[in-house]
Amino acid sequence: MDFTEEQINRYSRHILLQDVGVEGQEKICNGKVLVVGAGGLGAPVAFYLAAAGIGTIGIIDGDVVDLSNLQRQIIHFTADVNKPKVLSAKEKINQLNPDVKVITYQALLTADNALDIIKDYDFVVDGTDNFPVKFLINDACVLAKKPFSHGGILRFDGQTMTYTPGNACYRCLFHSPPPPNAVPTCSQAGVLGAIAGMLGTIQAAEALKYLTGVGELLTNRLLSFNAKTMEFRTIKTKHSDNCPVCGSHPTVTQLVDYEQATCELKSKNE
Numbered sequence: 001m002d003f004t005e006e007q008i009n010r011y012s013r014h015i016l017l018q019d020v021g022v023e024g025q026e027k028i029c030n031g032k033v034l035v036v037g038a039g040g041l042g043a044p045v046a047f048y049l050a051a052a053g054i055g056t057i058g059i060i061d062g063d064v065v066d067l068s069n070l071q072r073q074i075i076h077f078t079a080d081v082n083k084p085k086v087l088s089a090k091e092k093i094n095q096l097n098p099d100v101k102v103i104t105y106q107a108l109l110t111a112d113n114a115l116d117i118i119k120d121y122d123f124v125v126d127g128t129d130n131f132p133v134k135f136l137i138n139d140a141c142v143l144a145k146k147p148f149s150h151g152g153i154l155r156f157d158g159q160t161m162t163y164t165p166g167n168a169c170y171r172c173l174f175h176s177p178p179p180p181n182a183v184p185t186c187s188q189a190g191v192l193g194a195i196a197g198m199l200g201t202i203q204a205a206e207a208l209k210y211l212t213g214v215g216e217l218l219t220n221r222l223l224s225f226n227a228k229t230m231e232f233r234t235i236k237t238k239h240s241d242n243c244p245v246c247g248s249h250p251t252v253t254q255l256v257d258y259e260q261a262t263c264e265l266k267s268k269n270e
């Protein structure tokens, strides 16, 4: 890959990094990342990945921009209210970095389309806010042997881990989705807007680390923080042989759409 003078200038702060350099930037520019959800987490993830020069960014989200999204979903502006989120996100990415190819899916990720969509990408980022889709992303990535970053935020808390084949998956830690309505979503319980940025930028960094091979990923580790105390904790995790999807006797061998409580439907993929 031959960088133009403009690209060398644009990516100079990456190229200056000894661990990244021209070679690392080439890997970033050839990388393909799927962002599931163009909401609180997906917004900073997509923005930073676009700025970094990721070659192809896929964005899947079935929602339109709502005024209440703007408190944290920084890729959407006031004029975008009622516009499909994937379209709004694509416009901002194109303005930020015309090098990036954006592929949009104005749909929900489901058991029917998940494997077909993720197969084209190197890395998947979970930017959703509901458990059925989080488990679906995990199962699809485990079955397809795709690395992904899990992320969850609520109120003042954030939590993230990175899966790569052979290491602990989300189900190794949390066997199955909680019953509908057992855990509130951000649209029910609220979230401090900046928390989305704190967690989303960690997820974007994990995607860039994976593509460049720099550093140690959050594999077999669950990072959580509370913004009230600003304390970060990392818990060691490990692959579980009893895991329903990646254990030695898996019970999840194909994708399932888990039941979603009616009142949460509107916030899917947020």
Ligand SMILES: [Zn+2]
Pocket (backbone or CB within 6 Å): 168, 169, 170, 171, 172, 173, 239, 240, 243, 244, 245, 246, 247
């Ligand atoms: Zn597992």
